[in-house]
Amino acid sequence: MSHKKSDAYHKISIPPSAQPTGCPVDSAFSPFDPDYLNNPYPQLEQLSAERPIFFAEQLGYLVVTGMDNVMEVLKNHEVFSSENVQDPVFPVCERAKAILSADDYNPQAVMSNSQQPEHTRIRKYTRDGFNARRMKLLEPYIRETTDRLLTQILDQGGPAEFISSFTHPLPGQVIFRFIGFPEADDEKLIYWTSNRLIFTWGKPTDEEQVEIAENMLRYWRYCRDFVASRNLQPADDLASELLAAHKENPQELTYREVESIIYGLSFAGHEIVSNFIGLTLQNVLPRRDRWEACCNDLSLIPGMLEEVLRFDSPQISWRRVATQDTRLGGVDIPKGTRIFISLGSANRDPALFSAPAEFNIDRVNASKHIAFGYGIHFCLGARLARLEAQIAIEALVTRVPSLRLVDNQDFSFAPNITFRGPLKLYAKWDET
Numbered sequence: 001m002s003h004k005k006s007d008a009y010h011k012i013s014i015p016p017s018a019q020p021t022g023c024p025v026d027s028a029f030s031p032f033d034p035d036y037l038n039n040p041y042p043q044l045e046q047l048s049a050e051r052p053i054f055f056a057e058q059l060g061y062l063v064v065t066g067m068d069n070v071m072e073v074l075k076n077h078e079v080f081s082s083e084n085v086q087d088p089v090f091p092v093c094e095r096a097k098a099i100l101s102a103d104d105y106n107p108q109a110v111m112s113n114s115q116q117p118e119h120t121r122i123r124k125y126t127r128d129g130f131n132a133r134r135m136k137l138l139e140p141y142i143r144e145t146t147d148r149l150l151t152q153i154l155d156q157g158g159p160a161e162f163i164s165s166f167t168h169p170l171p172g173q174v175i176f177r178f179i180g181f182p183e184a185d186d187e188k189l190i191y192w193t194s195n196r197l198i199f200t201w202g203k204p205t206d207e208e209q210v211e212i213a214e215n216m217l218r219y220w221r222y223c224r225d226f227v228a229s230r231n232l233q234p235a236d237d238l239a240s241e242l243l244a245a246h247k248e249n250p251q252e253l254t255y256r257e258v259e260s261i262i263y264g265l266s267f268a269g270h271e272i273v274s275n276f277i278g279l280t281l282q283n284v285l286p287r288r289d290r291w292e293a294c295c296n297d298l299s300l301i302p303g304m305l306e307e308v309l310r311f312d313s314p315q316i317s318w319r320r321v322a323t324q325d326t327r328l329g330g331v332d333i334p335k336g337t338r339i340f341i342s343l344g345s346a347n348r349d350p351a352l353f354s355a356p357a358e359f360n361i362d363r364v365n366a367s368k369h370i371a372f373g374y375g376i377h378f379c380l381g382a383r384l385a386r387l388e389a390q391i392a393i394e395a396l397v398t399r400v401p402s403l404r405l406v407d408n409q410d411f412s413f414a415p416n417i418t419f420r421g422p423l424k425l426y427a428k429w430d431e432t
Helices: 034-038 041-050 067-075 094-099 118-129 132-156 162-167 169-179 183-193 196-201 206-232 238-248 255-268 271-284 288-296 298-311 382-399
Strands: 053-056 061-064 317-322 326-328 331-333 338-342 426-428
Touching: 061 067, 067 326, 067 338, 094 206, 118 238, 118 255, 132 162, 132 169, 132 382, 162 169, 162 271, 169 183, 169 238, 169 255, 169 271, 169 382, 183 206, 183 255, 196 206, 206 238, 206 255, 238 255, 255 271, 271 288, 271 298, 271 382, 288 298, 288 382, 298 382
Parallel strands: 061 338
Antiparallel strands: 053 061, 317 338, 326 331
């Protein structure tokens, strides 16, 4: 019953949070508010200016905004622990708990939510899997998959919905090949992993929790079976590299840790990249001069992508919990306080970025954003995410320079506190 174990990947039974005193209390703020989901930045700008640290009563978290405050939390991993980042925000219903109480459901915290010294020990082996050799081997597959998906879209004719046909399947297939999963399993794997962000960072109904919990259990069992098969028949993939490291140093990297890394990476390497590419299209296509500039000069694309990460990040918040009584920005924070760190507000801090609400692909310090985090938990997949987005946008501006958004469409976003990206995006182009 993994949810009762202190090292569980998802801790389902969560103790009450401490509430700090001596700081502003906001009874109205909620990251599930429709206006916030549609565009969080006006609220974040106002909050950062008026009360950069406050307790959100509806959420039960201390909200921390502004680059300096957020960086202080991210840098101080001993005081502000990441152990809660994979835990559901709200209580899990009894039926979903029962499903995840299966004796064989026991993934453990290995990366984003593991603590020192285990984190550095495990991260070393996972980081080695993201080496230059593997990126070089993976790049032709990314280009091939990008071209194949784009050809399918163009052959069917426009307008097309690009999230389901392009930005979602591309990173899913890439991360599955990176891990080593066979292509024949892509459809069921994408289905099993597609709604986990709602379970962990959203506010799902009981029925949704049950369905997602069943898929989480199915996916964990698949990962365990896959790792067992690679243990017997290694290949040139991440799973096999991790298993080789385990066999060489079984005390340094355990077999269960290998299983758990595979379980966690498929999600981390999928949703963020899908949102990243989707937000790029949403933000750049309406700015025709910027899009056309990239069409005419591919060297502008990396800077443009960094500005997307700053301006409209695919991950706008993260979480921490205080491991001891501490103080931040003049606020006394008791041990056990759950903390909502606003990456979105930090990436638009006017003290660091001039005219932060303007989208400027020529911004010289755009890469100073913290969309991929900071410190010991900086996203291992940042390099891969940038590579995928670069290849995807290069293919679009080269093959479909006339691409543009369908007029008068309303964008909607998954109701969760952390990950942001359009659920649907319709675009059209001049067909010859």
